[in-house]
Amino acid sequence: MRHEGIEMAIERVPTRIVSLAPSNTEILFALGLGDNVVGVTSYCNYPEEAGKKEIINGFATLDPEKIIALKPDLILAFGTLQQSVVAQLQERGQTVSWFYPHTITQIYESFEKIGELTGSSVAAQRLRKEVEEKVEAVRARVRNILPQESPTVFRVMRLDPLGTIGGDAFQTGIYHLAGGKNVFADNGQDYFELEFETLLELDPDIIVIAGEDEEKAKARITNRQEWAGLTAVKKDRIAVISAQLICRPGSRLAQTVEQLVKQFHPE
Incomplete structure (x- = not known):
């Protein structure tokens, strides 16, 4: 896991924590540290108590002075979008720890790292064990699926221009746990853009798109005439999942995997 910031034992337990990402916020609350959180972004809406904290702008529109x-x-x-703000905060003498997990293991490690930074190592180890066990219980449903039988998955990150994820993105690992394979798993990038013709050639079995309204999310694809030739569109294999799950590498990982298993393997 790429992590920067504190690499030494903390001298005292932090009591005024600002979280600049929903995934970090969810982990903090899962560790029982909600009362120590004093600031969050406008995207930090889970659990419900997180939305009652002081808002310090959006994920990518952070104001160092507010923080x-x-x-x-x-x-x-x-x-990566927060790296410049991190540098500004550190220059001002602030204690900042930066996370960017790329694999499932690194997501689990982020639980433990946050636990170390907050004096909650025991709770973090317990959280990791709990989430790992839940994920394995879900994964057991698709464990016997042979690699060649796993449906290929294309994740729509952007439509104009067309953008997706490669093997360096944590979501690739999530699709694997759910019995699928990112059609660009062999691409070493995190996020990248591509020509639509490339997608047509690969013709994935399933298209994944984030959205809170399934009908509207699907329409973003089906309303585009050029997408009609894709097998996933023809067979209505468009998997819609909340961005609040698929975009957050946090403590609700098992719930994310479970939702995808249901859509990848409805039988």
């Missing part, structure tokens, strides 16, 4: 005004003793950041 510093909360007088945090620990800031948890996430992803």
Whole structure:
């Protein structure tokens, strides 16, 4: 896992934590640290209590001054979009820890790292064990599917221009757990853009798109005439899953895998 920030034992347990990503927020609450969270982004809406915290703007529109005004003793950041803000905060003497997991194992490791930073190592180990066991219980349903029988999956990240994920994205691991295979798993990138003709040539079995309204999410694809030739569209194998699950490498991992198993293997 790519992690930057604190690499030493903390001297005291943080009591004023600012979380700059929904996944970090969910992990903090799962560790029982909700009362220590003083600031979150506008996207941090789970659990319900998280939405009652001070909002410090969106995920990619962070204001360092707003964050510093909360007088945090620990800031948890996430992803490449926040690297410039992380640098600004560190220059101002703030304690920042940055996370960007690319694999399932690294997601589990982020539980433990956050546990170390917050003096909650025992709770973090317990959380990891609990989530791992839930994931394995779901995975057992598709464990006997041979690799050659796994449906190929294309993840729509953007439509204009067309963007998707490669083997360096944590979602690739999630599809594997759900008995599917990212059609671009051999591509070493995290996110990249591609020509539609490339997608036509690969013709994946399933298309995954994030959305909260299944009908509207599917329409974003089916309303495009050029997509009609894809097998996944012809057979209505468009899997819609909430962005609040598929885009968050956090404590609800098992729930994400379970939803995809149901859509990848409805039989």
